Amino acid sequence: DAKTTQPPSMDCAEGRAANLPCNHSTISGNEYVYWYRQIHSQGPQYIIHGLKNNETNEMASLIITEDRKSSTLILPHATLRDTAVYYCIVRVSNTGNQFYFGTGTSLTVIP
């Protein structure tokens, strides 16, 4: 599975959009981009995933560049409860079992 690069930390004002970048320049054609988050000391929680097209669900939006070498997770209206570590993971969707979480981005939402 391709490795990812994320900034170690970011701040965002409450109510603003939080844009979390991820580089995955070695991604293969059949690898998906997954995002998880981990709220203090809890187990990680799935947010969203995508292959080529942009995706949106009730939690967030995922923007993937045309060359698929990078992506951005967007939390449209960040709240204090969105303060967490966000992990970008690249892997084949329904096969393979290795998940490489890396160290993620620690997002702090500021009142």
Next chain:
Amino acid sequence: NAGVTQTPKFQVLKTGQSMTLQCAQDMNHNSMYWYRQDPGMGLRLIYYSASEGTTDKGEVPNGYNVSRLNKREFSLRLESAAPSQTSVYFCASRATGSPYEQYFGPGTRLTVT
């Protein structure tokens, strides 16, 4: 539907002691995982089980053994605990349909003195 459960929540061991961390899921998932997370670090995969009766090593398997007892349960055993194994241990299972996401348990906080 409890999801993924782990026991115990907290444990303190002395160096050389052994213990088993228990994990169970009630979502009928085939694949299960054990991770460790050290302070300020991401999760690292210890072992995983793609299906009942199979287990495979992850990134950091040394010092651990696992048992996939049945489809629901996946246990992690430390035969002779070392201070380097002080960590938070998370168990997870993976959905069998798209998007094949992982569901995590609440974690076990283990301290080895």
